[in-house]
Amino acid sequence: MTPVSDEAPVRRPVRVPARFRHLLAAEWIKLRSVRSTYWVLGVGALTVIGINVNSAVSNADRLARQTLLPPERPGFPDRPEFLFDPLTTAFVDPAWQLFMIIAGTVGAMAVFGEYSSGLIRTTFAAVPDRQAVIAAKVTVMAAVMSALGMVVSGTSFGVTQMLLRAEGVLSLGDPGALRAVAAAALLAPLSALAGMAAGAVVRHAAGSVVTVVAVLLLVPALFQGERYRWVKEIGNAMPLSAWERLVTNPERAHDLGRYPLTVAEAWIVYGAWATAAVAVAVLVVRRRDV
Template sequence: MSATATVPATRAAARPSGAARVTFGRLLRSEWIKLWSLRSTWWVLPITVVAQAGIAWLIAYFGTQEFGEGGIDYTITAADIVGGLQFAQLAICVLAVLAITGEYSTGMIRSTLSTSPTRTPALLAKGLVVVAVAFATGVVATLVSWAVTYPVLGEAHRVDLGLEMNQRILLGAPLYLAAIALLAYAIGALLRHSAGALATVLGLLLVVESVFALIPWTFFEKISPYLPMSAGSQLVFTDNPDAVLGPWEGYGVLVAWGVVLLAAAAVLLRRRDA
């Protein structure tokens, strides 16, 4: 009789009546707060906007000066407006990597995973927040880039928003940054070390892709278009009939890179100690 009375009491102590159940929505809110509590977030995001908008202004200013002096007939496209995207992505990579590796370096990851015993929801919640912030930053950076180049281009070189290609490029810029953030976050979750993850991400995007593009071997020529940046960049390039992948096909390849690596990180997270 006493044993049966003890079990309910123990369960009641283990799960207090007023305790809040951990849901995916609560995990998202927690990860949102943690991301904005990092100092790196507050300097990386402005750098992203300034880098993209600054390069866009330089392209617009010096481009129009050169075309005006040389009498060259050249049409400015939305690709010129988002010309600083390749620099902006580097800052986004830093944010995405530090969002996950920073918790491993401080040991906070143990507290994070303790709230989600299955671990995968915590990983996905943090990744979703990082991707959402990267997308929102890309929207702001694209709008600022448009604003700073608008008075410089003037009526003669102003981008025609009626063209489907220009619409796709302007929409694709924040989508591209979001996919790059997913890729960097997944690599950070796999390696769990800030320096190693950053070196891997930047090496993959800048070094490996450049080397593959330069080596005149058939194997590298076949593989090169399917590397992350080469594939995803098609979304923010002007139409190229000779490209192996179309704009949305290339973007799909970039997203697939991030999804596959994140899935691998989720499997390893359940098997490795925090």
Template sequence: MTTLATTAAPATRRGAAGPARWRDLLGAEWIKLWSLRSTPVVLGVLLVFYLYLAYRAAQLAHDSYPTWPAFARRDPDPAHDAFDFPKFLLLMATAGTIGAMSVAGEHASGLIRTTLVAVPARGRVMLAKAMVMTAVLAVLGLLVGIGCWGITLAVISDRITGFSFTTPGIWRVIAGTTVMVPVCGLTGMAAATLIRNTAGTVFAVLAFFLVGPLAVKAPLPLLSADQRADLGNTLPAYAWGRLTLMSHGHLVEHVGSIPAAWISLAVWAVVSVGITVTVLRHRDV
């Protein structure tokens, strides 16, 4: 009689893989974003362009200062020139487009399918993408904020005195710019997640950031002037604009409070991330 020997099967297979680590997800999304040659080029051009705009605005204020009326010389607001609202609408629109293309581009190329085969956890993938986008655009916003103010001080300091990096309120302006840029990018990502069409997404983002702030100030049916102002103050553009005001001389109409402006930006960021992370779970790619 012979005895058959059996070998116990291993309890686990060496090839079984666990959930993707956050470090790997963030690294993969960083590579996707930064490996596109257009990304560093666009970000670099934006930074240089807005530093130049700040220089030109400061030079104009410096040269025209002797002709200012007395009340303007008593209460100057260099931040109003360094962070000119209409000019910064283009930065918002570009940041929104960068965020939108990070999502729409993957859907158009089919890369999103490959990504989700490797990492089926859709929510984690999109959250990692949002985190990388936030970090990159926040650095851009910080450099723009510090650079614009630094250049303004360097140009105007011999005529318009009393301002520095310790001026009360200036770090609110810089922080607001640092937050505003990624908020616009996250809004663009949410728009791309909902629309899922490259041309339609870009059109919607540009219309929202370039036309929206102007359209909401136009006479709208069934809305009073105060209601239109309240509606406008909820937009990221006007929330950032409120944070950049350092002189009461520029409060020419109904504006929201500073806490309300921070809350508005935070709500846009949270809602945008929520849309980006959750909607893809219920859609085919």
């Protein structure tokens, strides 16, 4: 006879597959639990806005002095309107280049941080579907950076135009204004996705940051010549060149030089880079060992 046991049978817990919303929640916790994220994004956003505001103050002061002095005085051209663009004042190149590096670095940290700490092994052990994990990372990072980009871009535009109100300011309804604000806002998620791709490929902190700087800033600088069209076309395919085209005042489109990007082509560059960055991150993480 088989002895009867008084103990109840042991039930093993049923493993419930992680849903995508669970992955989103996990990635959000990872992002906000790192204190450096708040400092980097907060200080970076304030710095970008501060540079643009300083540009507006400087331009307002210069234009005020021009109205008080004879136009023929040295240093004050006869036609100062060709030297001042209220739209450009809100989108100063160094400020937004810095913003690109900050966003790209945070995006890279979201990937290489898990590899360097070893947390990625735990993540893939709990969720073997690597593609879903990367998709959740991309979604969270794109959402956070889009929100930050809208705040920084909208604040920069609003504050600079307020400071220049005596000189004739722009509103979002003016030609090119809304496009410029949107392009500057989307520059943050685009750079962050490029950083994620760099982090997935390099997997080291210093190497990932150097790659971000090289891809987003140095490579475009190497292909700015207009002597050969193929050189300029390569430069036009970079996110920085697309951003510069999109924030250009339509009244100054004739100053873009030879072989300029069209507005439609610039938006295509944005979309192509975002798509390529996500594809690289997913492909690399799926195929390479942890």
